Amino acid sequence: MLYLDGSQGEGGGQIVRTALTLSAISGTPVRIERIRAGRQTAGLRPQHVAAVRAAAGICAAHVEGAAVGSEAITFAPGGPVRPGRHEWAIGTAGSAVLVMQTVLLPLALAAGPSEVRVHGGTHVPYSPSGHYLRDVYVPFLLGLGAEMTLFLEAYGWMPEGGGTIVAQVNGSAQLSGVDMRQRGRIERVFGTAVGCNLPSHIPQRIANRAINLLGTLEVAADVRPLRARGISTGAGLFLAVEYTNGRGGFGVLGRKGMPSEVVAEKAVTALLAFHAGNASVDEHLADQIIGPLALARGASAFVTPEITAHLLTNIGVVRAFVERPIAVDERSRAVVIE
Numbered sequence: 001m002l003y004l005d006g007s008q009g010e011g012g013g014q015i016v017r018t019a020l021t022l023s024a025i026s027g028t029p030v031r032i033e034r035i036r037a038g039r040q041t042a043g044l045r046p047q048h049v050a051a052v053r054a055a056a057g058i059c060a061a062h063v064e065g066a067a068v069g070s071e072a073i074t075f076a077p078g079g080p081v082r083p084g085r086h087e088w089a090i091g092t093a094g095s096a097v098l099v100m101q102t103v104l105l106p107l108a109l110a111a112g113p114s115e116v117r118v119h120g121g122t123h124v125p126y127s128p129s130g131h132y133l134r135d136v137y138v139p140f141l142l143g144l145g146a147e148m149t150l151f152l153e154a155y156g157w158m159p160e161g162g163g164t165i166v167a168q169v170n171g172s173a174q175l176s177g178v179d180m181r182q183r184g185r186i187e188r189v190f191g192t193a194v195g196c197n198l199p200s201h202i203p204q205r206i207a208n209r210a211i212n213l214l215g216t217l218e219v220a221a222d223v224r225p226l227r228a229r230g231i232s233t234g235a236g237l238f239l240a241v242e243y244t245n246g247r248g249g250f251g252v253l254g255r256k257g258m259p260s261e262v263v264a265e266k267a268v269t270a271l272l273a274f275h276a277g278n279a280s281v282d283e284h285l286a287d288q289i290i291g292p293l294a295l296a297r298g299a300s301a302f303v304t305p306e307i308t309a310h311l312l313t314n315i316g317v318v319r320a321f322v323e324r325p326i327a328v329d330e331r332s333r334a335v336v337i338e
Contacts, residue, residue, distance in 0.1 A: 002028055002320055006035035006071070009313030013048050017102045018291055018314055020055035020075060022321040024106045025295065027059075029076035036071070043069040047094030047120065047127075051102040054088045054118070058103055058110075083112035083171050090120030093161030093232070095127035100150075100165050101137065105292055108146040108173040115168050121156040122163030123194070123236055128284060129251050130155075130165055131192060131238035136249035136282075139242075140289055144296055146173040155196045157234030157253075177298035181334060183280035184244025189214060189221040189271070191239035193264070196228045198235055202260050203227055206237050209264035217275065235260075237267040246280030246302075279305040279333065286335065287311040293337050294322040301336040311335070 002023075006015050016032055023030045036042050044052070045068065052066040052073060060078030086103070090096060096118040107114045122130035128137070130152045138150050147170035156163020193206035203225035214221035223239070235254035241247065250270040254263045274282055281289065286304035290311070293300040304311065307330055315326050315335075325338040 002030045004030060004032045004317065004320060006032045007037035009316055010309040011036060011038045013045070014287070014310060014314060015317055016048055017051050017098060018317045020051060020102055021105055021291055022318065023075050024055050024059040024061070024077055024081055025109060026321055027077045027080065028321060029074070031072070031074045033072040035073070043071040045094060046090050046092045047098055050088055050090040050094065050120070051099045054086070054099050054103050057086055057088070058082055058106055081106045081110040083107060083110040083114040085115050087117040088119070090161070093121035093124055093156060093158045095124055096120035096122055096156065096163055096165050097128050097130055097133045100167060101133060101288070104141070104148065104167060104169065107169045107171060108141065108148060110171045112171045113169065114171060116166070118165050120163060121158065121161045122152060122165060123155060123234055123253060124158050125253060129236070129238055130163065132249045132251060133165070135240040136247055136285060137288060140247065140285065141292060143178065144175045144292055146175065155194065155228050155230045155232070155234070157196060157232040160232035162231035175292060175296035177293060177296040177300035177337065179300065180245050180280040180302040183246030183278070186218055186241065186243050186275065188242040189217060189219055189239065191223045191237060193223060193225045193237045194228060195235045196230050197233040198227070200227045202235055205260035206235070206264045209261045210237055210239070210268050213264065213268040235263065237263050239267050239271050241271055241275065243280070248274050248282035248285065250274070250282070274305060277305055279303045283308050287314040290314050290318050294318045294324050294326065299336070299338050301334060303332065303334045305333065307333055
């Protein structure tokens with residue numbers, strides 16, 4: 001059994017999620033202690049508990065400590081990852097995206113197809129949005145050789161939640177490494193301006209302002225307004241940029257008192273700053289892809305805008321499960337997996 005310190009490095013819930021993913025894939029049991037010990041509210045939150053239950057459900061794991069507030073868990077897979085139909089509900093507006101991300105890679109490598117439904121928050125603070133998962137993370141996995149499709153069936157915002165994400169995963173993936181040290185030319189910029197339970201002029205204003213601000217790029221931006229309905233109310237802009245050999249995603253959640261134009265300006269500013277550099281993946285994608293690349297055949301490399309604490313922490317967790325050299329060059333901001 002592996003033993004991990006849940007307070008190491010950045011000390012967040014990603015340590016738990018990455019460990020669950022790799023434990024399910026490898027069959028290696030893991031004990032994680034001091035979970036989120038340095039956070040204002042230590043221990044597991046509802047979305048972390050849902051991720052534990054989801055990971056356990058796909059590999060018949062024996063689990064101890066899977067409760068809100070728990071600062072230690074034991075996770076021991078009972079067999080290989082089982083494809084099929086799976087459904088989980090967080091019960092709060094906790095991130096359904098992070099729960100889905102925990103099981104996508106194991107199911108992509110499983111021996112058959114799966115359909116997964118996760119209910120909870122799809123667009124909540126301090127978490128990648130459902131659009132980021134669909135438009136940035138999943139396309140990256142597709143580029144490695146996985147086959148899957150992801151849908152946003154319903155939107156879930158704070159505090160009510162009520163969103164649903166659905167994934168159809170083919171399974172039996174054979175992942176191959178990628179060299180992304182040179183991202184190549186820009187090929188596409190697209191996005192969605194969403195208003196849920198709000199007047200239609202709000203997403204339209206966000207989209208219009210974003211398109212105007214993105215007019216300096218070499219390609220025309222395709223930003224579409226979307227008015228949706230659900231049990232929770234929210235708004236935001238979610239952008240993705242694709243290069244010949246790279247990608248990034250940028251989003252801003254609206255809030256009461258924030259003008260639509262400011263929502264657009266914040267998201268576009270982040271995208272333009274990324275484009276002005278030479279990174280091939282954005283800083284959030286960088287830490288999310290360490291696991292898949294460490295499991296892929298062949299060497300991989302990418303350049304990130306910043307070597308973050310999240311990235312270094314996730315590398316540490318991956319190294320505990322996968323015996324593979326991972327080099328980080330602080331000066332060039334490159335990560336190489338040999």
